Amino acid sequence: MVSLVAGKMNLYKVELDRGDKVELRNSLRSEIERLKEENLEYEGKLEGYRENVEDFEDIYEELALEYSRNSRLLGYEIVQGEGIILTMSDGEAKDSEVPGSMESWLRIIHNEDMLKLLNELNLHGAETIEINGQRVTETSEIFCSGAFISINGEKLPAPFVLKVVGDRERLDPYITNEYNQIANLEHRGIEISVEKRPIMTLDDSIEEIYPLYLEELNE
Structure with a gap:
């Protein structure tokens, strides 16, 4: 059991x-x-x-x-590209010229002359422009300051060297047009030389902008 x-x-x-x-x-x-x-x-x-x-x-x-x-x-960086170089100088004074006369005024480069030229260049293929080492942007001011033109707070004396990087297929025909601002300035006695460049360098002359007063729109 x-x-x-x-x-x-x-x-x-x-x-x-x-x-x-x-x-x-x-x-x-x-x-x-x-x-x-x-x-x-x-x-x-x-x-x-x-x-x-x-x-x-x-x-x-x-x-x-x-x-x-x-x-x-915006001019924060050095750039390279093809384009043209315009060198501009005031015209020579004539012996018969009266100081302060219209004849004297016409042979001198003024800020409005530069503005018209820049507008035409931008309309004909320019992507970025430098004047005497100063990059021209939408925030750049251009006005007469005595014998100088002021750009980006810098007083620049003549001659003015404009380096223009952009579309050569549009810039080249523009500079040879007899009805543009270049021809108008030359007719007034202002000296302008044009040089075509396959490559050139433009300086980075603009400090970065940090908006202090712009605010986003809250919808």
């Missing part, structure tokens, strides 16, 4: 071990399925991160290119 009980006890013990194994197997299968699902979730997140990183790199590269382009146009 003891042996029978013992046999039952042994049998029960074996069946209990099998039950544990089945339960363990089912538990492991559930854990594997859960890990598979978790792995898929992480793979999805990783792919999203990769796409965002690629998008960020593309956006960053685009912004860097835009910043560099704007810096060149």
Whole structure:
């Protein structure tokens, strides 16, 4: 009887071990399925991160290119390119000239003369212009200051050397046109020489502008 009980006890013990194994197997299968699902979730997140990183790199590269382009146009950086060089000097005074007369006024380069010339150059392919080392931008002032022309707060004496980088296919026909500002100034006695350049360098003469008073519009 003891042996029978013992046999039952042994049998029960074996069946209990099998039950544990089945339960363990089912538990492991559930854990594997859960890990598979978790792995898929992480793979999805990783792919999203990769796409965002690629998008960020593309956006960053685009912004860097835009910043560099704007810096060149705004005069923050040295630039190179093809274009023309205009050298302008006041005309020679005649022996019969009366100081302060119209004849005297016409042979001298004034700020309005420079402004008209710059406008025409911009209309005919100029991308950036430098006058005596000063880059001309939308914030540049140009006005007479005695015998000088003031640009970017700098008093510049004649002769005025204009380096113009831009589209030669448009600039070249312009400088040979007999009805432009260049021809008008030459007719007044102002001396102008023109030189075509396949490549030249313009200085970075403008300090970066950090707006203090501009505010974003909140709609």
